[in-house]
Amino acid sequence: MQKVLIIDFGSQTVQLIAKTVRQHHIYCEIMPHYASFNKIKEYSPSAIIFSGGNNSCYEASSPTIDKAVFDLGVPILGICYGFQLMSHLLGGTVTPSQKGEFGKTEVVLVGKSQLFEGVDDKFDVTMSHFDSVTTLPTEFTLTSSTANCKYASAECLSKKLFGIQFHPEVTSQFGQIILGNFLYKIAGLAGDWSLGEFVKSTVEQIKQRVGNKRVLCAFSGGVDSAVSAMLVHQAVGDNLFCIYVDHGFMRQNETEEVLQIFKQEKGLNLIAVDAKEHFMSKLKGVTEPERKRKIIGEEFIRVFEKEAKKLGNISFLVQGTIYPDVIESGSGSGEVIKTHHNVGGLPSVMDFEGLIEPVRCLFKDEVRSVGLELNIPMQIINRQPFPGPGLAVRIIGELTQEKVDIVRQADHIFRQEMQESKVENVWQYFAVLPDVLSTGVMGDKRTYAHTVALRAVCSVDAMTAEWAHIPYDVLERTSQKITNNIRGVNRVVYDITSKPPATIEWE
Numbered sequence: 001m002q003k004v005l006i007i008d009f010g011s012q013t014v015q016l017i018a019k020t021v022r023q024h025h026i027y028c029e030i031m032p033h034y035a036s037f038n039k040i041k042e043y044s045p046s047a048i049i050f051s052g053g054n055n056s057c058y059e060a061s062s063p064t065i066d067k068a069v070f071d072l073g074v075p076i077l078g079i080c081y082g083f084q085l086m087s088h089l090l091g092g093t094v095t096p097s098q099k100g101e102f103g104k105t106e107v108v109l110v111g112k113s114q115l116f117e118g119v120d121d122k123f124d125v126t127m128s129h130f131d132s133v134t135t136l137p138t139e140f141t142l143t144s145s146t147a148n149c150k151y152a153s154a155e156c157l158s159k160k161l162f163g164i165q166f167h168p169e170v171t172s173q174f175g176q177i178i179l180g181n182f183l184y185k186i187a188g189l190a191g192d193w194s195l196g197e198f199v200k201s202t203v204e205q206i207k208q209r210v211g212n213k214r215v216l217c218a219f220s221g222g223v224d225s226a227v228s229a230m231l232v233h234q235a236v237g238d239n240l241f242c243i244y245v246d247h248g249f250m251r252q253n254e255t256e257e258v259l260q261i262f263k264q265e266k267g268l269n270l271i272a273v274d275a276k277e278h279f280m281s282k283l284k285g286v287t288e289p290e291r292k293r294k295i296i297g298e299e300f301i302r303v304f305e306k307e308a309k310k311l312g313n314i315s316f317l318v319q320g321t322i323y324p325d326v327i328e329s330g331s332g333s334g335e336v337i338k339t340h341h342n343v344g345g346l347p348s349v350m351d352f353e354g355l356i357e358p359v360r361c362l363f364k365d366e367v368r369s370v371g372l373e374l375n376i377p378m379q380i381i382n383r384q385p386f387p388g389p390g391l392a393v394r395i396i397g398e399l400t401q402e403k404v405d406i407v408r409q410a411d412h413i414f415r416q417e418m419q420e421s422k423v424e425n426v427w428q429y430f431a432v433l434p435d436v437l438s439t440g441v442m443g444d445k446r447t448y449a450h451t452v453a454l455r456a457v458c459s460v461d462a463m464t465a466e467w468a469h470i471p472y473d474v475l476e477r478t479s480q481k482i483t484n485n486i487r488g489v490n491r492v493v494y495d496i497t498s499k500p501p502a503t504i505e506w507e
């Protein structure tokens with residue numbers, strides 16, 4: 001398979017570069033800039049792209065790369081910092097500019113370049129830089145300029161090295177064409193990678209690896225674990241055992257729906273464990289959010305292990321890891337805001353011959369497309385993100401069955417109302433029980449009852465989020481339905497905080 005390697009120099013848009021390459025039907029992976037030269041060579045890429053980055057390449061502590069990469073004979077495209085670093089390492093100069101360039105900027109082509117075939121002589125690009133290349137390495141020729149940046153792009157044809165100061169990966173006039181020219185015309189790639197092919201080859205690889213052995217999967221019914229399980233199921237059939245743990249904090253009808261689809265319709269060997277009472281007893285008296293999350297994570301492992309032991313003789317474990325998890329876990333460590341509980345990635349304590357992560361190289365939208373190829377129903381494919389500990393982290397303070405029931409019903413009413421009103425472009429919406437009682441009046445009687453908070457956010461990757469400006473009439477109807485139908489609730493509020501400073505979930 002032809003593969004493109006993207007070297008990440010700390011770019012905000014590195015995943016966008018990867019997605020654009022894949023949209024051209026070419027498989028690619030991202031490696032951090034500190035990957036060794038041997039690792040890069042072993043990967044055997046057909047082309048390499050250097051990403052942008054926010055450092056100055058002439059400073060000693062800035063990300064760099066072994067110069068031997070330029071002698072691999074593989075075409076390289078340097079974007080922004082990538083272009084500057086390429087120039088710097090090959091004998092050119094990079095200096096801070098008098099004026100930076102940010103946002104939409106006009107580029108004028110100089111001479112002819114294969115990289116710009118099919119592109120107008122003048123066009124708008126997205127720039128974001130203070131530093132610029134000010135002298136080119138020998139053998140490089142100028143191919144475009146802007147008013148403030150003489151070397152907006154340059155190339156060394158004999159070595160197939162190309163550099164552009166602007167960002168073709170962000171939505172722009174000719175960005176797709178320029179990257180396409182690099183991939184198809186310069187690197188000569190065929191563009192024959194497709195998700196259909198991916199399904200076929202992945203199933204085949206799993207078959208070869210597993211043979212007649214038995215495989216276990218922690219199955220949450222979310223799109224990542226569902227697609228992973230269905231791929232493994234195609235390869236090993238009844239030798240796959242999926243365990244679905246109902247900890248009692250699932251959404252309305254969720255367990256029934258998951259069992260109906262995957263057990264009845266898709267024929268998965270799906271074992272549903274009703275552990276509601278077990279979880280509730282372990283959480284009695286617990287109010288601290290991180291302790292709640294840890295207990296749920298740990299108890300999940302215990303229940304899972306117990307079931308696995310009953311089955312016995314399991315050689316492989318399936319995990320629904322996706323590519324952003326792989327990239328993120330490879331790049332430094334940030335402050336722990338919340339201990340995320342994922343059903344994948346848990347049983348490190350168990351003894352398996354190996355892990356199977358069928359979608360570890362795919363982005364979320366690609367996982368969804370594979371889900372469509374596998375005929376997984378839309379309600380699963382388009383499911384909103386749902387935290388592993390479920391509704392438990394949407395109830396502040398101690399959990400009781402009454403509170404779980406209230407938040408589940410409120411969540412159901414809100415989700416139904418949003419769907420019926422066709423509110424679009426909202427990343428996630430749900431109800432929270434802040435454990436606040438307040439005075440109300442219902443049927444001429446004083447009440448002292450629960451407040452439900454509604455939360456709806458717009459986001460791209462959940463790292464940041466804006467509170468969603470959903471229509472007042474939708475909020476009004478939701479509020480009325482909640483107070484009319486759920487006993488013990490006399491007040492509904494809407495959360496108008498973005499992330500940061502808040503997080504999406506309340507705990």
Ligand code: XMP
Nearest residue numbers: 340341342385386387388389462503504505
């Ligand atoms: P926060 O609350 O950290 O949430 O802003 C970001 C996104 O992650 C989801 N989330 C989780 N997902 N296990 C998960 O698999 C968890 O423990 C967990 N906690 C939060 C949250 O719903 C949002 O989409």
